[in-house]
Amino acid sequence: MSVFDEAPGTDAAIPGATPDAVPARGRGPVVAALMMGMALVALDGTIVSTAVPQIVGDLGGFAVFSWLFSGYLLAVTVTLPVYGKLSDTFGRKPVLIAGVILFLTGSVLCAFAWNMAALIAFRIVQGLGGGALQGTIQTIAADLYPLKERPRIQARLSTVWAVSAVAGPALGGLLAGYADWRSIFLINVPVGIITLYLVARHLTEPARTAPATRPRVDWAGALCVFATGALLLTALVQGGVAWPWLSPPSLALFAGSAGCAALTAYVERRAAEPVIPGWVWRRRTIAAVNLAFGGLGLLMVAPTVFLPTYAQSVLGLDPTAAGFVLSVMTLSWPLSAALSSRVYTRLGFRDTAIIGITLALLILLAFPLLPFPGRAWQPALLMLLLGGALGLFQLPLIVGVQSTVGWAERGTTTASVLFCRQIGQSVGAALFGAVANATLASRLAHAPGPAGDLDSVARALRHPADLSAEAADLLRRAVATAVGHVYLGAAIAAALSLLVLLLLAPRHFPVLPQPTPDEDV
Secondary structure (H helix, E strand, O other): OOHHHOOOOHHHOOOOOOOOOOOOOOHHHHHHHHHHHHHHHHHHHHHHHOOHHHHHHHHOOHHHOOHHHHHHHHHHHHHHHHHHHHHHHHOHHHHHHHHHHHHHHHHHHHHOOOOHHHHHHHHHHHHHHHHHHHHHHHHHHHHHOOHHHHHHHHHHHHHHHHHHHHHHHHHHHHHHHHOOOOHHHHOHHHHHHHHHHHHHHHOOOOOOOOOOOOOOOOHHHHHHHHHHHHHHHHHHHHEOOOEOOOOHHHHHHHHHHHHHHHHHHHHHHHOOOOOOOOHHHHOHHHHHHHHHHHHHHHHHHHHHHHHHHHHHHOOOOOHHHHHHHHHHHHHHHHHHHHHOHHHHHHHOHHHHHHHHHHHHHHHHHHHHHOOOOOOOHHHHHHHHHHHHHHHHHHHHHHHHHHOOOOHHHHHHHHHHHHHHHHHHHHHHHHHHHHHHHHHHHHHOOOOOOOOOOHHHHHHHHOOHHHOOHHHHHHHHHHHHHHHHHHHHHHHHHHHHHHHHHHHOOOOOOOOOOOOOOOOOO
């Protein structure tokens, strides 16, 4: 039986919901706007990272420069549920426009930052806009296309991420080297202005039944969600770096986040229109996809955070070549995602995702078996295969879960999935960082030369002439073992996602009736 023949499920029913009614005519400019808006978010991290030396050299603040990324990530993560609810309440268009304006405002302010503290603050402003872009674009993509055509737009958005992963570092290095680091923020302005024009001019949302009462925004719940996420992410980002894990600052932050989480649950249960409604977790399909995406966020830390260190420290590659080892994953991912519809139309969303995550589990388990020191093509081949496996895993789940809800709940549902993935990445970065550092401490406890955390060892290996051949070999083997343990941890995360799909996700997703487009685009 095809997944498109499934009957709508009762868990997706919404009182008073109206069917999707997005006309196919004129979708081209909107799709272009979505791709440009996604490019703003996708390029942001990679293009900024290459300019860090120039930024630190100009503004100083080396001790806190990591907050250029952590602050942005924090703002994106904690605002995703808020924007999801707002888009369901007031429509996608005003939320997307507000997000682009916020992102551009933050970009311009970043370009004129006078010190590192100001730049970090303005990056947080960028993140406030990035949260709206990331969630709302994915939601509009589902609004535009019926289920059978949805892989087309998702494949295009995945391609934007793939191109950004390859082009971002090169563009950032070019602008920082031959222009000025401030130009990497100003380049967002023309792209954002075109995006704004296309959205304002061409995006038409389906007609909705006027609510009987004026929509109420759960600002108390939004504030509680923001506080909970901010405290938790700060604890995860700074723990083990700025202070020990069991130090008073870490314990206070974790205790504060737990208290805010309890307060959030209390507030949301009593809110008329909660930011994070209880049905997000009561519905079996959505809860399963949320948990599976949390596992995806966990496992993605291994290739995105630790593989470049492995490539440079163990294989001896330069940063550009090390980036290529990782970027091959972003090339196979969108291709696999685009072809996944041919699988899930026959097998169903859950079973296709199970195939993808099972393949990912086997590939992650293969990484620690790579020979030492090995050749660059070996991890590159594994990453190429991993991208293909994760394309089969991610896209069927996001398309499937979006198809189980109507327009009035799709923004909240999409945001909850992306929120869980972001939380998974934050937890994974902290957890696997602790695993890597513990492995290094064990391997190098009685060894001469530099010891300590992964960053210290990686810095020492950038200058091998200062080390004896024996010491350099010992450090490289220690890094290889540490990264291998991280990949084993990522494999465990993949296994947990697999168990969630097997035990919690329904065999057939309760897909709602899909509208038929009036014209193909």
